[in-house]
Amino acid sequence: MVQYEVLTDIGKKRTVNEDSAAVYTHPDGIILAIIADGMGGHQGGDYASSTAIKIIGDMFLKLDSSEFVIKEHWFEWLKEAFIHVNQLLFDYANENEELKGMGTTLEAALIHGHSCLVTHVGDSRVYAINTNGVSQVTRDHSYVNALLDSGEITEEEAAIHPQRNWILKAVGSEKHIEPDLHSLDLDDETYLLICTDGLSNKVGKASMQQIILSDRKTLHEKAQTLIDLANQKGGEDNISVILLGPASEVNTP
Template sequence: MKAVFQTDIGKMRSHNEDNGGVFMNKAGNYLAVVADGMGGHRAGDVASEMTMTQLKQFWEETEEIASPQQAEAWLKEHVTKVNESLFFHSQTNDHCQGMGTTIVAAICTKQFATIGHIGDSRCYVLNANGFQQMTEDHSLVNELVKSGQLSKEDAEYHPRRHVLLRALGTEQTIQLDVKTVSVEEGDMLLLCSDGLSNKVTEQTMVDLLTSDRSLEEKAQALIDVANEHGGEDNITLAIVQFLDVSESR
C-alpha cells in the first residue's frame, strides 16, 4: 500500500478548519482520516485537530486488525471516545461551544478497507467495478433528495446544502456509519472533505486518479481543480493505493 494526505486552505477562507492524515499501526496497516471542522471563533480547528490527534494516537497503539469485524468495532469504539472528548471540551470551554467536525476514516489492510463516517465528508472507491461513493452524506439536502423533494442537480446549489444532520462532537452520543469493501491490488480509496466533492465531478476524479502521475501529483491536481472552480472552502483529501510500494510510482 501507498498513501498520501493533503490539505489546502482554498482561495476564500482566512484559515483552514480541516485536518486529518494517514497513520500506520504496529502491523503496517493504514488509518486514513479526513475531518472538516465547524464552529465559531476558530473552534472548528480545535474539533478537527483533536479528532486527528486522538485517532492517530489510538491507531499507533493498535496491534494488527485481522478481520472486518475487528475493524468496524475499532472504529466505533474509538470514534465514540473522540466524540465524548470533543463534547466535553465544548461544554467546558466557552470559545468552543457548538464546535464539531465531520469525520471519514478508513482502516486499510491488504484484504479489505473498512470505512466509517459522520457528516458529509466522503469516501470513494476505484476498482474493477468502476468508481463508487461509499458514504452517504448526513445532510439536509441528501435527505430531501432521498425523499424525492429535491433533484440531485438542484441539491448542488441549494442554499442549505451545508446543513448537517449529524456531526462529531455536537451531541453526547453519536452514530457512526460503517461499511467494509474487499480490495485487490490496483484499487484506490479517495477520502475528501466537501471542499473537494462540491467542486470536482466524479468523472474528473476518475480521470485524475487513473492518470499517469505519482500519488502526490494526483492529490495536488485534485486540489488545483477545486481551486480553479472557486475554492470557496478548505480542500482536504487522502488517497490510499492498494499496491506494494515497490510497484507504485
C-alpha cells in the same frame, strides 16, 4: 494499498484551515487514514478536527496486533473510537463557552491487505475509483440528502440547493453519536479517495476518475491536481485529500 498521499489546502477564500488529515501505519502494516472538516468558528473548528484525528491516531498506534485478527473487532474498535472522541469534544465544548457548538466531520478508513473498513460521520466522503467507475462509499449526513431520500428534490436540484452544505450529524456537536460503518474490498487496480467537501463540491466523479487513473502522474501529482482543480473552480472552502493507491503506484517524480 501501501502508497498514499495526504494534502490539505486553505483554499482561496478562507483565512484559517479547519480541515485536518493524516495517515497512520501500525507496526503490523495496517493503515489508518483519517480526514476531518471542523466547524464552529475558527478556533472551534480547527480544535475539533485536529483533536479528533490526533486522539484516534494515538489510540490506533497503541493497539495490540491481536485486535486485528477478527474483522468484527475492527468495526467495534472504530465505532468505539468515534464515540470516545465525540464525548471528549462534546464535554470540552460545554466546559468552554467560546467553543460551544463546535464539531467536525470524520472519516476513517482502516486498511489491511485488500480489506477496508470505513467509519463515517458528516459530509466528508470516501470514494473507491477504478476503470469501472467512481463509487461513493459514504452517504452525506446532510439536509439535502434527507430531502432526496424523502423525494422532495431531485439530484439536479440537490447539486445547487442553497442549503446543500447543512449537515445533520457531526462529531462533538451532540452528546451521542452513531457513525455509519462500511466494508469494501480493494483490488490492485482500485484507488481510495478520502476528501472534505471543499473537493467534492467542486470536482465531479468524471474528473476524479480521469485525474486519478492518469498513468502520467505520480500519486502526489494526482492529489495536487485534484486540489488545484477545486481552487480553479472557486476554492471557497478548505480542501483536503487523502489518496491511497495500489502497491504498484509510483509516488516519486
